[in-house]
Amino acid sequence: MNKTLWERIWETRTGYLMVVPTLAFLLIFQYYPAVSGLYRSLFDWNAGLVGNFIGFSNFVELFTDDDVFIRSLKNMALLTIWYLIAFVGLSTGVAVLIHRIRNERSKYLFRLFMILPVIIPAVVLILLWKFIYDSTIGPLNTILIGVGLQDWTHAWLAEPKIAIYAVMFRNFPWIDGISVLILLAGLQAIPVEIIESGLLDGASGWRRLRYIELPLITGQIKLLLVLTIMWGVQEYTAVWAMTQGGPIDSTQVPGMWMYFNAFRISRMGYASAIGVVMFLITLVATILNMRYIRSQEY
Amino acid sequence: MERRGESIAAIAGGPAHSQRRGLHRGDSWRIPALAILCVLMIAPLIMAIIISFKSPSQFTRVPFLPTWPMRWENYEFAVQIISQFLLNSVITSGATVIGVLLLSSLAAYSFAQIPFPGRTIVFYAVLALMMVPASLTLVPSFVLIRDLRLINTHWSLILPWIAGGQIIGILILRAFFESLPGEMFDACRIDGATDWQIYWHVALPLTRSMLGVVAVLNILGTWNNLIWPTLTLPERKMWPLTPGLYSYMEQYYTSYGRVMAGLLLGSIPLVILFVFTSRLFVEGLTSGAIKT
Numbered sequence: 033m034n035k036t037l038w039e040r041i042w043e044t045r046t047g048y049l050m051v052v053p054t055l056a057f058l059l060i061f062q063y064y065p066a067v068s069g070l071y072r073s074l075f076d077w078n079a080g081l082v083g084n085f086i087g088f089s090n091f092v093e094l095f096t097d098d099d100v101f102i103r104s105l106k107n108m109a110l111l112t113i114w115y116l117i118a119f120v121g122l123s124t125g126v127a128v129l130i131h132r133i134r135n136e137r138s139k140y141l142f143r144l145f146m147i148l149p150v151i152i153p154a155v156v157l158i159l160l161w162k163f164i165y166d167s168t169i170g171p172l173n174t175i176l177i178g179v180g181l182q183d184w185t186h187a188w189l190a191e192p193k194i195a196i197y198a199v200m201f202r203n204f205p206w207i208d209g210i211s212v213l214i215l216l217a218g219l220q221a222i223p224v225e226i227i228e229s230g231l232l233d234g235a236s237g238w239r240r241l242r243y244i245e246l247p248l249i250t251g252q253i254k255l256l257l258v259l260t261i262m263w264g265v266q267e268y269t270a271v272w273a274m275t276q277g278g279p280i281d282s283t284q285v286p287g288m289w290m291y292f293n294a295f296r297i298s299r300m301g302y303a304s305a306i307g308v309v310m311f312l313i314t315l316v317a318t319i320l321n322m323r324y325i326r327s328q329e330y
Numbered sequence: 331m332e333r334r335g336e337s338i339a340a341i342a343g344g345p346a347h348s349q350r351r352g353l354h355r356g357d358s359w360r361i362p363a364l365a366i367l368c369v370l371m372i373a374p375l376i377m378a379i380i381i382s383f384k385s386p387s388q389f390t391r392v393p394f395l396p397t398w399p400m401r402w403e404n405y406e407f408a409v410q411i412i413s414q415f416l417l418n419s420v421i422t423s424g425a426t427v428i429g430v431l432l433l434s435s436l437a438a439y440s441f442a443q444i445p446f447p448g449r450t451i452v453f454y455a456v457l458a459l460m461m462v463p464a465s466l467t468l469v470p471s472f473v474l475i476r477d478l479r480l481i482n483t484h485w486s487l488i489l490p491w492i493a494g495g496q497i498i499g500i501l502i503l504r505a506f507f508e509s510l511p512g513e514m515f516d517a518c519r520i521d522g523a524t525d526w527q528i529y530w531h532v533a534l535p536l537t538r539s540m541l542g543v544v545a546v547l548n549i550l551g552t553w554n555n556l557i558w559p560t561l562t563l564p565e566r567k568m569w570p571l572t573p574g575l576y577s578y579m580e581q582y583y584t585s586y587g588r589v590m591a592g593l594l595l596g597s598i599p600l601v602i603l604f605v606f607t608s609r610l611f612v613e614g615l616t617s618g619a620i621k622t
Contacts, residue, residue: 040447046525047444051452054437054496058459061493065470066462072470126367129360138361145368147611151604152375154554155572156593159579160374169586171377171394205370213612266465269556273576287465294469295561303469311466318461 073308077301090305101306104284107196111285112264114200119260120253123211128241130212131219143216146209158273161202165189165274189275192282199274199283211256218249254321261317265310286310375594382590389586401587408578408592414567415574416599422487422559422570423552429492430548431541434499439529441500442507443515453504459497468558475562486562487570491552499544506540507533542610546603553600571596 035043073090077083094101130146133139149157164172167187176184188198222245230236230244246253268287271277277284277292286306294303381389383400391397440446441453471490480486510533518528534541559573566577575596582588604611 037447044444044446047440047446047449050436050440050444050525050529054433054456054500055452057433057489057493057496058456061471061474061490062459062462062467065467065474066459068470068474069466126364129364133360133364134357135361138357142364142368143612144608145371147604147608148371150550150611151600152597153572153575153600155556155575156597157374159575159593160378162579163586163589164374164377169389169393174393205367207367207371262463266463272557290465290468291557294472300469300473307466307469311463314463315461 069304069307069311072301073305075301075304077304078298083301086301090302091309093302094305094309100281100284101286101289103281104286104289107283108265108285110196111200111267112261115260115264116257118206119208119211120256122206123208123256124215124246124253126207127212127215127219128245131216143213146207146212146216149203149207149209154269155273157203158270162189162274165198165202190279192279195275195279196283199270202270202274211260214252214256215249218252219245222248258318258321261321262314265314265317378590378594381586382594384587386585386587404587404591405595407588408595411578412571412574412592412595415569415571415578416596418484418568418574419553419570419572419599422484422491423549425484425488426491426495426552427545427548429488430495430499431545433492434496434544435503435534435537435541436529437496438500438503438507439525439533441504443512443528443533444525456497456500460501464494472561481562482564482568484568487552487555487559490558491555495548495551498547502544503537503540506537510536539610539613542607543613546607546610549603550600571599 041048072083074085074087075083076086076089126146130139130142133142164170165188167173167185167190170188172188173185176182186194189195226244226248227240230240235244266287268285268291271283271285271288272291275283277288286309290303290306290310293299293306377394380394380396382404383402384393384397384404385401388397388401437456441449475481475486475490480489514532515528518532523531553570554572555570556572556576559568559570563569566574569577575593578592579589582592
């Protein structure tokens with residue numbers, strides 16, 4: 033440490049040069065929009081106009097005078113809880129099922145199969161489900177009529193009371209390949225010795241799962257919880273493609289409502305405020321997750 | 331793994347025999363249960379394949395079972411419309427992935443191997459962006475792209491995608507560069523190699539498979555982007571495949587055969603990518619998860 037700071041900076045100048053392009057891109061296309069989003073959420077800002085500074089009025093309006101936003105938050109909570117059940121709960125079940133299979137060939141085949149929902153573009157699956165829900169020619173109603181349940185048929189995506197559930201239950205049987213693969217990787221990384229000593233102690237089947245395997249994959253489960261919550265709060269692609277938030281805003285989610293405000297009615301400041309609320313929700317959820325769920329070490 | 335566990339149980343005189351039978355019994359319900367799940371998973375695709383070979387009148391008569399003759403012309407029709415979208419996707423996702431690989435490998439090498447003052451702070455400045463969701467930046471990014479006059483150019487996709495995509499790339503590659511033996515790099519430096527030479531001739535060749543992982547992750551991310559391109563590209567002929575398929579379905583909704591043919595054709599590129607990179611694919615999707 034007998035060199036001065038300037039000498040060290042000069043010696044490692046290549047290091048700075050190598051991160052300059054990255055930083056330039058991040059400053060222009062990530063930091064500037066993020067800061068601008070926070071800043072603009074305090075403005076009454078329409079496209080092309082210089083907005084007026086209005087303090088926290090956008091936020092006040094969101095929570096006191098915007099029924100659609102409140103409904104969108106409820107829908108978001110409903111969907112996120114469902115995604116947690118499906119992506120974390122069901123996936124854990126499937127991952128354990130595959131992990132327990134003894135026949136290596138079928139085990140490999142099932143693992144390979146779990147990739148399928150990933151390599152089929154998400155939009156294709158969404159559009160196929162839009163078609164499945166179609167009220168006149170969709171297979172879902174056709175099947176219901178075929179088995180004599182005419183009364184159960186619906187215009188799935190067009191009835192306000194049902195549409196949000198139709199969006200929610202798309203992609204039946206709701207297996208998320210990535211989650212399954214992540215959990216499987218975790219299960220396979222558990223050292224053989226631990227399972228062996230467990231078996232010697234008589235822990236098999238359910239108890240092996242509950243007391244040995246699940247505690248050792250809390251790391252993976254925690255990761256999935258964080259990712260799923262972040263995703264559940266942000267996600268509006270499915271809503272955008274299936275219903276655009278309708279009918280009568282019954283499937284509105286915050287992302288969709290932000291999109292609508294920004295690009296349909298040009299309330300950009302208001303839309304920025306929605307973006308800030310979504311950012312804060314994910315931030316709080318992630319911090320809580322990091323704090324309160326401890327992962328186990330071997 | 332389990333088999334070894336049992337052999338130990340057998341040595342210890344435990345209930346190995348019944349246990350082995352038990353596990354076999356397990357297979358006999360697990361495999362059918364998973365097989366049913368898998369069939370349900372691909373049911374919509376099978377439906378799409380069947381419908382894609384139907385003319386409108388065939389669909390009206392028998393909607394969900396195969397009919398003959400098969401109408402291959404649905405695919406001919408779909409190819410003409412899809413190919414422009416596919417080309418746009420290849421251009422935008424391709425340029426993005428090249429940019430991401432270049433920028434993130436350079437930065438990752440620097441973060442891992444060059445102890446420049448302020449390195450930790452700069453790295454955390456990159457890392458912090460993992461917490462900034464796209465929803466916060468959507469509106470301002472759009473205004474920025476408009477102000478930069480990039481609307482209706484493919485740059486409006488490529489530049490923001492490079493910026494966003496390099497973050498995860500830096501994390502993965504930095505971890506890899508740090509795991510390489512430092513003595514090797516020191517030896518290169520003693521022999522008079524500059525960091526640029528070490529990066530290009532030593533570090534990059536060693537990291538080829540990790541670059542593949544980053545590339546696959548990045549392509550999956552940009553390929554599936556539906557909404558952003560519809561905002562920055564007013565002209566449909568500029569759209570990549572994902573929004574293209576959406577507009578194709580909107581436009582031809584009632585010619586079900588053509589729609590399904592288009593959706594299936596649009597699925598093929600990622601399947602091809604998977605066939606050639608299946609190992610990197612699985613590694614990429616599960617990477618990072620094992621260490622957390």
